[in-house]
Amino acid sequence: MSPSHELLQRLPDGTVKQVNPFTGTQVWTMPGRGKRPLPAALDEPTPLPPGGVADSCAFCPGHHLDNPPEKARLVRDGDGWRTLTGLDVSQLDATEPDFRRIPNLFEICSADYWRLNHGVLPTQEVQERAREYLADPDGRAHLDRVWRLKHRLQKETGDPSAEDLLRAAVGWLGTTHELVIPRRHHVDGATDTAQLASSGELTVSEHRAYFSMSVQAMADLYRSNAAVRYVSVFQNWLKPAGASFEHLHRQVVAIDEVGAHVDGAADTLARNPNAFNEYLLDVAIEHGLVLAANDHAVAIAGFGHRYPSIEIYSLADRQEPWRLSPVQLDAMSDLVHAMHAAGGARLSCNEEWHHRPPQLDEGPVETDLPVPFRIVLKWRISTLAGFEGATKIYLNTLSPWDVRDRVLPELERLRAEGRIAGMRIGDECRLPKGSIPV
Numbered sequence: 263m264s265p266s267h268e269l270l271q272r273l274p275d276g277t278v279k280q281v282n283p284f285t286g287t288q289v290w291t292m293p294g295r296g297k298r299p300l301p302a303a304l305d306e307p308t309p310l311p312p313g314g315v316a317d318s319c320a321f322c323p324g325h326h327l328d329n330p331p332e333k334a335r336l337v338r339d340g341d342g343w344r345t346l347t348g349l350d351v352s353q354l355d356a357t358e359p360d361f362r363r364i365p366n367l368f369e370i371c372s373a374d375y376w377r378l379n380h381g382v383l384p385t386q387e388v389q390e391r392a393r394e395y396l397a398d399p400d401g402r403a404h405l406d407r408v409w410r411l412k413h414r415l416q417k418e419t420g421d422p423s424a425e426d427l428l429r430a431a432v433g434w435l436g437t438t439h440e441l442v443i444p445r446r447h448h449v450d451g452a453t454d455t456a457q458l459a460s461s462g463e464l465t466v467s468e469h470r471a472y473f474s475m476s477v478q479a480m481a482d483l484y485r486s487n488a489a490v491r492y493v494s495v496f497q498n499w500l501k502p503a504g505a506s507f508e509h510l511h512r513q514v515v516a517i518d519e520v521g522a523h524v525d526g527a528a529d530t531l532a533r534n535p536n537a538f539n540e541y542l543l544d545v546a547i548e549h550g551l552v553l554a555a556n557d558h559a560v561a562i563a564g565f566g567h568r569y570p571s572i573e574i575y576s577l578a579d580r581q582e583p584w585r586l587s588p589v590q591l592d593a594m595s596d597l598v599h600a601m602h603a604a605g606g607a608r609l610s611c612n613e614e615w616h617h618r619p620p621q622l623d624e625g626p627v628e629t630d631l632p633v634p635f636r637i638v639l640k641w642r643i644s645t646l647a648g649f650e651g652a653t654k655i656y657l658n659t660l661s662p663w664d665v666r667d668r669v670l671p672e673l674e675r676l677r678a679e680g681r682i683a684g685m686r687i688g689d690e691c692r693l694p695k696g697s698i699p700v
């Protein structure tokens with residue numbers, strides 16, 4: 263039996279059974295449920311005041327002092343972008359950032375985590391910058407404000423000592439959990455609360471900047487300390503996907519394990535270096551599930567995921583995102599952007615990045631395993647229930663072909679309107695099997 267048959271089967275009644283080749287996840291799509299409109303993950307819209315300001319959002323311009331000290335910002339510079347780092351409080355309003363990197367107020371792995379579990383201390387540079395930040399009266403007021411904000415959210419009271427503020431500053435300036443935040447909350451000219459500035463609403467150039475800033479954050483976090491084994495990058499869009507803010511943001515988190523996904527991919531690749539072609543991209547090509555492609559990346563309707571999914575693969579011969587050329591990185595960005603745009607701003611979705619960590623080869627067995635850089639978008643249109651818990655078989659309302667049939671016409675429309683980058687769509691792709699370099 264070919265892998266293609268085992269991994270993706272259509273039964274006589276129309277039921278689609280899918281198996282994920284790397285995780286073994288089993289998914290069924292029952293027939294006749296794919297034509298329904300997708301549920302919108304937003305409350306009933308209410309009118310926005312002129313200017314479209316969301317007053318209570320800590321990620322919006324005007325609220326920069328509600329966030330911990332900024333790591334970096336991107337500002338427009340002619341047709342391009344300029345990165346500014348290490349700004350003091352007095353410099354925050356001097357430029358208008360389109361994208362910012364800031365520490366997450368509630369990080370997954372804290373400075374204590376790295377110190378107590380791994381003996382890793384903040385760098386000299388971080389400690390010096392924290393002392394300087396605290397010595398500046400505006401800086402101290404900023405740290406005090408964010409410290410109180412955090413403790414209020416944790417339902418704690420009290421006043422911070424200078425030592426508390428220094429510790430907080432060291433934690434934030436040396437953070438291993440960053441957010442990358444675009445400027446807009448709503449689209450320009452929005453008149454109601456539902457007109458959110460999603461990934462797909464960014465321009466092609468803005469999405470490229472957002473994407474490469476996320477890759478830079480990832481590379482920086484790998485360098486931040488020796489105990490970092492993996493940097494997880496993800497974006498949760500709207501509440502069903504786990505987002506606590508409607509303001510678009512991506513998270514970049516350093517952890518001390520590579521996680522089951524990388525382990526699973528590494529195990530499979532150790533047995534068959536061509537696994538991502540044979541079990542995945544070739545299967546998608548054979549079943550007509552290619553959505554779009556450009557010279558360095560391809561997007562397919564995914565299979566074997568708990569939710570209807572789109573997978574975007576880099577076809578670059580290098581696996582680590584920070585080693586891709588700007589053109590190769592932009593190619594990934596363009597497809598991710600187009601797929602978000604095709605899903606629409608009201609569709610709740612998780613964006614999960616997968617890549618080869620730099621230390622993967624240090625184990626006794628693995629040697630240069632070709633784990634491709636890929637991004638999975640999961641449409642959060644259903645809720646897992648008892649059946650899934652009891653059987654570990656997941657029910658999807660949309661088969662991979664249903665996803666394809668929804669996405670292709672949207673891509674055609676968006677391309678005709680010039681809202682996405684140039685790319686080949688559907689049958690235009692003519693991708694040969696074995697396209698992922700090994």
Ligand SMILES: [Zn+2]
Pocket residue numbers: 316319320321322446447509
């Ligand atoms: Zn906002």
